[in-house]
Ligand code: AMP
């Protein structure tokens with residue numbers, strides 16, 4: 001068990017260029033140290049390939065790294081993001097599910113590129129691949145980066161508000177597991193499931209309280225409450241539901257480097273919440289300095 005200083009600053013949700021962040025995992029960790037954080041969770045979408053570099057950088061920079069994954073799920077057409085902390089990275093069912101999601105992300109992005117190119121947008125799939133690190137888990141932000149490079153939109157955010165939104169004619173969904181099933185799978189891999197930004201209504205339709213109750217029954221441990229996409233009433237709702245379901249509350253930046261305005265440490269997680277998460281984890285060990 002690690003001992004955390006009483007004033008430890010903890011940000012449990014960040015992305016590197018192994019998914020749609022813009023920095024190498026080691027750079028994310030170095031930025032975390034610079035931002036005065038003691039602990040970060042590295043939670044790339046559907047991939048664990050950033051963990052090794054984050055471990056090395058964490059040891060160098062004195063940052064404790066909680067290895068994680070933001071698992072893409074789908075519930076009745078709504079995209080649900082499930083953070084998985086400390087799962088066994090060799091667990092076969094989990095790996096199979098993640099690899100199915102990533103390969104479907106590839107084909108889905110190719111289809112979106114085709115639809116956009118057919119309407120005259122300056123984009124090819126090769127260019128999308130150029131914007132991403134090798135073996136990255138590809139997403140719409142990589143299309144956004146190509147459109148920004150060609151001056152079609154000033155930033156990812158404007159591209160998402162337009163052609164990349166989930167109700168755009170160019171939108172294509174990708175394979176993603178049901179959230180209750182994903183919860184069970186993460187628990188079976190020794191990981192700790194925490195639902196990310198569940199009530200972020202600015203992103204579109206959100207899940208029901210009943211789904212969170214079902215996920216809690218399936219072994220979900222926590223709810224991300226403090227996240228910039230939650231307004232004050234959404235935070236209050238998430239916190240009250242967490243109390244009712246006896247779930248741990250977390251907070252995070254959801255840092256994406258230059259890909260989003262989110263700043264490291266803009267929301268943080270209390271030490272008691274991290275301790276409760278660590279107590280439940282049996283899949284793998286902590287990384288970085290500990
Ligand atoms: P995808 O997983 O390919 O469907 O893309 C969704 C991901 O894009 C989310 O998980 C966010 O990380 C990112 N994203 C969503 N909205 C925006 C935005 N407005 N600006 C930048 N990135 C965004």
Ligand code: ZN
Nearest residue numbers: 015020045256
């Ligand atoms: Zn992302």
Ligand code: FE
Nearest residue numbers: 070081196197
């Ligand atoms: Fe997310």
Ligand code: FE
Nearest residue numbers: 013015070254
């Ligand atoms: Fe995220």
